Amino acid sequence: MKSRRALLIALAFLLPNLIGFLVFTFGPILYSLWISLTDWALTRQNDFNEEPVNFIGVENYQRLLVGDESVLFWDYFWNTVFLMLGIPIGIAGSLVLAMMLSTRTTPRRLSRRISLSTLILVVTILASFGTWVVTNPGPRPTDSAEVLSSEEGLGTLTEWQVDRMRSNGTVLLVATLGGMAFMGIAAGSVFFRTVYYLPSLLAGVAMYLLWKALFRPRGGLINAMLGPPLEWLQSAVESTPPWLWYALGITIAGIAALLCLSMVLTGVRKLASGESGITAFVGRLGVVVTLLATGAGLGYTTVQLPAQALLPNGVSNLTADDIASVVLEMGGEAGVSGELLASLAGQIQPDVTPEDAIAQLAPAVTLDTESRLREVVYSRTSATKIGYTAGEGLSPPEWLISSRWAKTAIVIMGVWLGIGGSNMLLYLAGLSNIPPELYEAAAIDGASGWSRFINVTWPQLAPTTFFIVIMSTIGGLQGGFEQAMVMTEGKADTITLTYYLYNVAFEDEFQLGLASAIAWIMFAMIFVMTALNFRVGSQMVND
Amino acid sequence: MAEVKLDHVRKVYDGTVVAVEDFHLTIKDGEFVVLVGPSGCGKSTTLRMVAGLEEISDGTISIGDRVVNDVLPKDRDIAMVFQNYALYPHMTVYKNMAFGLMLRKLPRDQIHTRVEQTAAMLGIEHLLKRRPKALSGGQRQRVALGRAIVREPKVFLFDEPLSNLDAKLRVTTRTEIKNLHQRLKTTTIYVTHDQEEAMTLGDRIVVMSEGKVQQVDTPLNIYRRPANRFVAAFLGSPPMNFIQGKLEESEGGLHFMDGQYIDLTLPGEMASRVASHKGKAVTLGFRPTAMSETAEGKFAGPGNSLTLQTSVVEPLGERIDVSCTSSTGGHLVARIEARDDFPVGDRVTFHLDMSHVHLFADGEFGPNLVHPSA
Numbered sequence: 001m002k003s004r005r006a007l008l009i010a011l012a013f014l015l016p017n018l019i020g021f022l023v024f025t026f027g028p029i030l031y032s033l034w035i036s037l038t039d040w041a042l043t044r045q046n047d048f049n050e051e052p053v054n055f056i057g058v059e060n061y062q063r064l065l066v067g068d069e070s071v072l073f074w075d076y077f078w079n080t081v082f083l084m085l086g087i088p089i090g091i092a093g094s095l096v097l098a099m100m101l102s103t104r105t106t107p108r109r110l111s112r113r114i115s116l117s118t119l120i121l122v123v124t125i126l127a128s129f130g131t132w133v134v135t136n137p138g139p140r141p142t143d144s145a146e147v148l149s150s151e152e153g154l155g156t157l158t159e160w161q162v163d164r165m166r167s168n169g170t171v172l173l174v175a176t177l178g179g180m181a182f183m184g185i186a187a188g189s190v191f192f193r194t195v196y197y198l199p200s201l202l203a204g205v206a207m208y209l210l211w212k213a214l215f216r217p218r219g220g221l222i223n224a225m226l227g228p229p230l231e232w233l234q235s236a237v238e239s240t241p242p243w244l245w246y247a248l249g250i251t252i253a254g255i256a257a258l259l260c261l262s263m264v265l266t267g268v269r270k271l272a273s274g275e276s277g278i279t280a281f282v283g284r285l286g287v288v289v290t291l292l293a294t295g296a297g298l299g300y301t302t303v304q305l306p307a308q309a310l311l312p313n314g315v316s317n318l319t320a321d322d323i324a325s326v327v328l329e330m331g332g333e334a335g336v337s338g339e340l341l342a343s344l345a346g347q348i349q350p351d352v353t354p355e356d357a358i359a360q361l362a363p364a365v366t367l368d369t370e371s372r373l374r375e376v377v378y379s380r381t382s383a384t385k386i387g388y389t390a391g392e393g394l395s396p397p398e399w400l401i402s403s404r405w406a407k408t409a410i411v412i413m414g415v416w417l418g419i420g421g422s423n424m425l426l427y428l429a430g431l432s433n434i435p436p437e438l439y440e441a442a443a444i445d446g447a448s449g450w451s452r453f454i455n456v457t458w459p460q461l462a463p464t465t466f467f468i469v470i471m472s473t474i475g476g477l478q479g480g481f482e483q484a485m486v487m488t489e490g491k492a493d494t495i496t497l498t499y500y501l502y503n504v505a506f507e508d509e510f511q512l513g514l515a516s517a518i519a520w521i522m523f524a525m526i527f528v529m530t531a532l533n534f535r536v537g538s539q540m541v542n543d
Numbered sequence: 544m545a546e547v548k549l550d551h552v553r554k555v556y557d558g559t560v561v562a563v564e565d566f567h568l569t570i571k572d573g574e575f576v577v578l579v580g581p582s583g584c585g586k587s588t589t590l591r592m593v594a595g596l597e598e599i600s601d602g603t604i605s606i607g608d609r610v611v612n613d614v615l616p617k618d619r620d621i622a623m624v625f626q627n628y629a630l631y632p633h634m635t636v637y638k639n640m641a642f643g644l645m646l647r648k649l650p651r652d653q654i655h656t657r658v659e660q661t662a663a664m665l666g667i668e669h670l671l672k673r674r675p676k677a678l679s680g681g682q683r684q685r686v687a688l689g690r691a692i693v694r695e696p697k698v699f700l701f702d703e704p705l706s707n708l709d710a711k712l713r714v715t716t717r718t719e720i721k722n723l724h725q726r727l728k729t730t731t732i733y734v735t736h737d738q739e740e741a742m743t744l745g746d747r748i749v750v751m752s753e754g755k756v757q758q759v760d761t762p763l764n765i766y767r768r769p770a771n772r773f774v775a776a777f778l779g780s781p782p783m784n785f786i787q788g789k790l791e792e793s794e795g796g797l798h799f800m801d802g803q804y805i806d807l808t809l810p811g812e813m814a815s816r817v818a819s820h821k822g823k824a825v826t827l828g829f830r831p832t833a834m835s836e837t838a839e840g841k842f843a844g845p846g847n848s849l850t851l852q853t854s855v856v857e858p859l860g861e862r863i864d865v866s867c868t869s870s871t872g873g874h875l876v877a878r879i880e881a882r883d884d885f886p887v888g889d890r891v892t893f894h895l896d897m898s899h900v901h902l903f904a905d906g907e908f909g910p911n912l913v914h915p916s917a
């Protein structure tokens with residue numbers, strides 16, 4: 001009697017929250033499960049249209065997994081997985097960063113000697129220097145007015161402006177790095193902890209817009225920095241015989257292979273003699289695989305360099321008709337109306353090089369379409385042309401525009417975001433919770449460097465890593481929406497499952513049934529992944 | 544086996560805070576030395592400098608014939624037992640003990656025998672496959688001991704190893720450590736803040752305070768002849784009684800007077816030793832056991848009695864502890880023969896064993912005037 005009364009009182013206290021949860025969370029979840037079993041599309045079945053909603057069973061699921069939507073679904077699924085490739089790198093990076101930041105970087109005496117006023121003075125000088133450079137564009141050349149790009153919202157860029165942006169960017173970069181180094185010396189790790197966490201305080205969309213600017217193919221900071229080394233490499237390749245590069249590539253791959261072989265042999269010997277355990281051996285294998293992949297990749301790229309760099313501009317066995325058909329083929333895909341493309345295709349003169357043909361089309365199509373056009377044409381021109389899309393030898397990638405590079409660009413950004421964000425904070429907290437006596441015991445036992453990390457730091461951080469891996473996996477499977485929305489508008493093969501869900505639900509036909517089915521498939525995937533993580537992870541944490 | 548020599552060792556933090564001042568001591572081969580003192584006295588810092596976990600600001604430390612100032616902890620041939628055990632939580636007891644040997648690249652079978660032997664010696668063979676979190680505090684402490692012993696080092700370093708154990712276990716483990724030391728005969732430096740531990744364990748005791756060594760001697764010598772007031776107050780339970788007063792000459796002898804009612808006549812030999820302090824402020828010190836209700840034997844008078852206000856009686860069995868207040872407000876404890884009808888709350892006259900009375904010069908570290916240190 002009394003316990004029943006207590007239960008009722010407890011329920012009464014829980015009720016406000018419980019009602020909210022039932023009405024706004026649990027109810028909609030159940031409702032969406034029902035929706036996923038219907039053919040409900042808002043354009044057909046709505047308040048103005050009396051058409052009934054039909055129960056169709058698992059047809060939506062069948063369409064997505066094996067039916068007519070499955071090509072798109074699995075394509076977008078693999079895009080999602082591709083974007084998740086950055087997660088382990090990000091986690092490893094945030095661990096390394098946290099370990100660097102948890103040690104004191106500055107001797108106390110030095111930081112005491114630099115007073116606050118000196119600090120402010122130096123920062124002011126650097127900042128005003130940077131501002132002066134940016135606000136003083138110098139004399140504008142009179143004759144060059146060639147328009148290079150016309151991205152939306154960014155206006156037109158001339159060669160001169162791109163040059164200015166490049167030099168301003170360099171100056172700003174140097175000023176920033178200088179300021180960072182100075183602040184780092186003055187304030188030590190506290191300063192760096194703050195700086196590395198700062199990005200997490202920025203709103204996601206603002207961040208993506210900034211990165212979009214960084215990734216701009218022409219004038220963006222990243223390509224501005226990639227340009228000179230690639231130009232140098234281009235001229236180096238042009239002025240040397242190709243066999244030199246073949247030999248270099250094979251040597252690089254060979255050295256990597258030999259190193260790996262010796263590492264494996266040492267590992268097997270140590271394992272057999274009982275000098276090291278199976279864990280150390282597996283760790284060693286991981287290093288070997290990474291080294292092998294890096295060596296092979298570097299070697300292959302080097303071997304390919306002459307083919308890349310020496311490909312003459314615009315040489316093609318395509319005729320004007322071929323190009324015209326490519327243009328037509330791309331009509332729907334690129335979102336340009338068919339008639340426009342047909343008329344454009346008709347205008348292509350015979351006997352032009354593909355480059356000229358594309359240049360001819362350029363004013364009428366968006367930069368995106370132009371780039372994809374170039375890509376298709378070149379992919380038919382020379383099968384050896386990998387990696388670099390533009391027809392200018394070794395040029396920097398067209399990051400967010402070409403479907404070959406867009407996902408990589410998003411992964412790079414994700415790694416950057418993942419390293420300095422909350423993962424780093426979690427690892428910092430985890431590191432500060434490791435009892436210093438463990439390190440002292442390890443020092444007396446003779447563990448240092450790698451063995452100290454493997455035997456003390458890593459096991460002590462296992463719960464933190466476990467948490468981070470679970471949260472990152474969930475976030476990764478749900479991720480990619482804002483990136484696709486803000487940075488690529490879903491183009492260049494960057495659509496992930498969430499973006500797909502959004503598109504199905506809120507674009508075109510408003511197919512709520514199909515979209516709900518996507519949501520439930522995603523739920524199942526996340527559930528399975530998390531369960532697997534828990535199964536494997538909790539074993540590791542307890543060990 | 545090795546001698547440990549600390550040659551005028553100093554530790555200064557951040558150029559200003561002196562943690563250890565001029566620590567100069569030679570620890571003989573096989574000796575058990577206890578560093579004792581209140582927290583913050585520099586005893587742990589000294590130990591950590593020997594271990595190599597703390598840099599030495601000045602002076603040299605040698606283990607055996609080798610100066611180890613710039614030698615890494617792992618190469619100093621030492622083993623350390625920490626207060627909170629510092630066992631590797633994800634390793635089994637076996638691995639915890641074998642870890643240091645594995646890093647030294649000893650052959651596997653040799654490691655195995657050594658771990659098994661040590662475990663047998665400590666009675667923890669049945670725990671070898673468990674992880675530390677499945678062990679009780681006492682078992683963990685044994686594993687920590689085992690981890691140190693299995694290394695067969697030249698020097699054992701203990702940093703308050705018993706303070707996380709309950710009182711009963713502390714006493715038994717204490718005895719066990721002493722036993723182990725007598726079997727292994729390894730040079731040992733042991734840090735504690737517990738004076739009882741220090742007294743029972745050490746061949747010699749180093750009493751420290753505020754970074755300075757106050758006295759180094761055998762436990763009984765320190766107990767009987769504390770070098771200064773601090774040492775006298777620190778060692779012994781219940782602690783020594785102190786009364787502030789003055790040395791004055793009257794009736795042909797030297798008297799200690801607190802200005803109120805206490806007037807004690809100093810025996811001849813003692814009087815001649817402290818004669819130079821005539822007229823100066825001194826502190827009288829005597830252990831609770833140097834008091835008696837009856838003026839018999841060594842407590843015979845004259846001029847050795849003082850009357851105190853009693854407040855609380857704590858029976859201990861054979862004896863009772865009587866808390867008293869002197870006329871000047873000082874708190875004293877008398878440990879006397881037990882009797883059932885002790886008049887609590889009355890003024891009682893006690894007699895002192897004047898041969899066990901000390902006189903200290905004024906101040907917290909006032910030197911012992913009766914037993915001046917060499």
